[in-house]
Amino acid sequence: xxxxxxxxxxxxxxxxxxxxxxxxxxxxxxxxxxxxxxxxxxxxxxxxxxxxxxxxxxxxxxxxxxxxxxxxxxxxxxxxxxxxxxxxxxxxxxxxxxxxxxxxxxxxxxxxxxxxxxxxxxxxxxxxxxxxxxxxxxxxxxxxxxxxxxxxxxxxxxxxxxxxxxxxxxxxxxxxxxxxxxxxxxxxxxxxxxxxxxxxxxxxxxxxxxxxxxxxxxxxxxxxxxxxxxxxxxxxxxxxxxxxxxxxxxxxxxxxxxxxxxxxxxxxxxxxxxxxxxxxxxxxxxxxxxxxxxxxxxxxxxxxxxxxxxxxxxxxxxxxxxxxx
Amino acid sequence: xxxxxxxxxxxxxxxxxxxxxxxxxxxxxxxxxxxxxxxxxxxxxxxxxxxxxxxxxxxxxxxxxxxxxxxxxxxxxxxxxxxxxxxxxxxxxxxxxxxxxxxxxxxxxxxxxxxxxxxxxxxxxxxxxxxxxxxxxxxxxxxxxxxxxxxxxxxxxxxxxxxxxxxxxxxxxxxxxxxxxxxxxxxxxxxxxxxxxxxxxxxxxxxxxxxxxxxxxxxxxxxxxxxxxxxxxxxxxxxxxxxxxxxxxxxxxxxxxxxxxxxxxxxxxxxxxxxxxxxxxxxxxxxxxxxxxxxxxxxxxxxxxxxxxxxxxxxxxxxxxxxxxxx
Numbered sequence: 001x002x003x004x005x006x007x008x009x010x011x012x013x014x015x016x017x018x019x020x021x022x023x024x025x026x027x028x029x030x031x032x033x034x035x036x037x038x039x040x041x042x043x044x045x046x047x048x049x050x051x052x053x054x055x056x057x058x059x060x061x062x063x064x065x066x067x068x069x070x071x072x073x074x075x076x077x078x079x080x081x082x083x084x085x086x087x088x089x090x091x092x093x094x095x096x097x098x099x100x101x102x103x104x105x106x107x108x109x110x111x112x113x114x115x116x117x118x119x120x121x122x123x124x125x126x127x128x129x130x131x132x133x134x135x136x137x138x139x140x141x142x143x144x145x146x147x148x149x150x151x152x153x154x155x156x157x158x159x160x161x162x163x164x165x166x167x168x169x170x171x172x173x174x175x176x177x178x179x180x181x182x183x184x185x186x187x188x189x190x191x192x193x194x195x196x197x198x199x200x201x202x203x204x205x206x207x208x209x210x211x212x213x214x215x216x217x218x219x220x221x222x223x224x225x226x227x228x229x230x231x232x233x234x235x236x237x238x239x240x241x242x243x244x245x246x247x248x249x250x251x252x253x254x255x256x257x258x259x260x261x262x263x264x265x266x267x268x269x270x271x272x273x274x275x276x277x278x279x280x281x282x283x284x285x286x287x288x289x290x291x292x293x294x295x296x297x298x299x300x301x302x303x304x305x306x307x308x309x310x311x312x313x314x315x316x317x318x319x320x321x322x323x324x325x
Numbered sequence: 326x327x328x329x330x331x332x333x334x335x336x337x338x339x340x341x342x343x344x345x346x347x348x349x350x351x352x353x354x355x356x357x358x359x360x361x362x363x364x365x366x367x368x369x370x371x372x373x374x375x376x377x378x379x380x381x382x383x384x385x386x387x388x389x390x391x392x393x394x395x396x397x398x399x400x401x402x403x404x405x406x407x408x409x410x411x412x413x414x415x416x417x418x419x420x421x422x423x424x425x426x427x428x429x430x431x432x433x434x435x436x437x438x439x440x441x442x443x444x445x446x447x448x449x450x451x452x453x454x455x456x457x458x459x460x461x462x463x464x465x466x467x468x469x470x471x472x473x474x475x476x477x478x479x480x481x482x483x484x485x486x487x488x489x490x491x492x493x494x495x496x497x498x499x500x501x502x503x504x505x506x507x508x509x510x511x512x513x514x515x516x517x518x519x520x521x522x523x524x525x526x527x528x529x530x531x532x533x534x535x536x537x538x539x540x541x542x543x544x545x546x547x548x549x550x551x552x553x554x555x556x557x558x559x560x561x562x563x564x565x566x567x568x569x570x571x572x573x574x575x576x577x578x579x580x581x582x583x584x585x586x587x588x589x590x591x592x593x594x595x596x597x598x599x600x601x602x603x604x605x606x607x608x609x610x611x612x613x614x615x616x617x618x619x620x621x622x623x624x625x626x627x628x629x630x631x632x633x634x635x636x637x638x639x640x641x642x643x644x645x646x647x648x649x650x651x652x
Binding site for chain 1: 448454471580627640
């Protein structure tokens, strides 16, 4: 297998068109179908709703893109999101101020990100089992803290923040957009970003070039866990209560969004904006199925089918473009 | 074509395949140590009833973990075993309820398990989706179908002929322990006494070499996932028969302990080494630890945390041993 580093930022229109992931066609198709099926789909209220739903998933899927670019995976984000929500809620109920609670959640995120990162980068253990283990730790800690009951009745500030708008755009959407801009800068305009692509391509070469590849590798996991800790604020704003299992399965949707967006587990190939498309596809699918009153349990099945369909489309397009060249 | 994520994975020599005598002795010693500790803390522990009960609890975990062991030895991974068990349990329970025939439940559970395994195998082998991604997706698909199918209901109350699988005795020993012994013996013979078993070791240790030796790696891999699915189906039957009820969510807490049992049993996650007997010991060790937590009055809410910690510690130990072996 050749270990060539493929890392192009989108420049020419032709290159851009070739890189459009298959999911964008599915996305357009779904929007047309849902809009025709139910006029309510394109109403302002529903669009704002889609934005709100997409913002939380985006906060998880964007840093997950970095991790998958390093040929890794983080299965613990859903459980960690639940744990951070529980920590913030428990501290608020115990009478601590919001900043203290947020710092505590960030600390929890830092610890779990560092544990994941050290085991995966320095000790070269398989990412999916390491993060499955930390997933168990996070779920267990949330259970221990809450004893299985939801925590509610804390400051309404988070809900007010979640429901507020900036120039008619929901604030969480603005936050997610700002986060996208930040990660775009990190990924495409810093050396760190270059190294992230390079780790997925050939980590050994990075070592040989005298770069602290393990540190960069670990930082991707720490960055992901820290943003999960911050996302817990959005989650609490949405649900207004904290429950250990509230974010179960979010890690699946985040990973699915990244893969839908065309980021591959091999050779550090990927595209940050593709993840935005993947998040939108999943959110639109779930929102549309909601409007058509399909049960939430079946919606998960549909996300899985969507994922496989998009993978097949991309595989076939890659094959034909290779034949053409 | 490798399906593993980390290109830096060590390729193991095919020399030490099954865990050596020392590794087995260490685990037997660990079991003895925990058992002595439990016997001191609670004198009732050594009663025959209690020991059989622990083995019966371990049997469920072992069945789920046994198929997973083969998949991991072959260089793959199956994250869908718990969700597969849930789906098999729900569908077979419904089949028994509607027909009144235990046979229908057996057919549906094994069929459903094999079908989920086959789907995993095809996704991984034909469509080249990474194993952890395909089986992780399958986890949610199976879980979703189970919740949708049950629609919030719990199915309970089965004919005694069916409940015999979970609660019955034969020659004074619970039926699940017989099933565990048979599956264990079959796994042992298959992996160490048949050509196909040795091929699985080679596949996991060095896939390129396996391909070059003319082993039909793709077909073997699909077979391993089907076996893993079948074991989840078998475990589902015993679980439903013992609980006398089925609901979506029963298999969910089993994934982490199953992986823990495989790791504690000495099977390397990097593939190519390990064995079913080790997993049997791993399942017994995990069950004893849970038993100890209960006897020490540690709240059940700590169980997921402890299991997660065991997975991480077992991985670290595995890595340390690998590193030592390579030097």
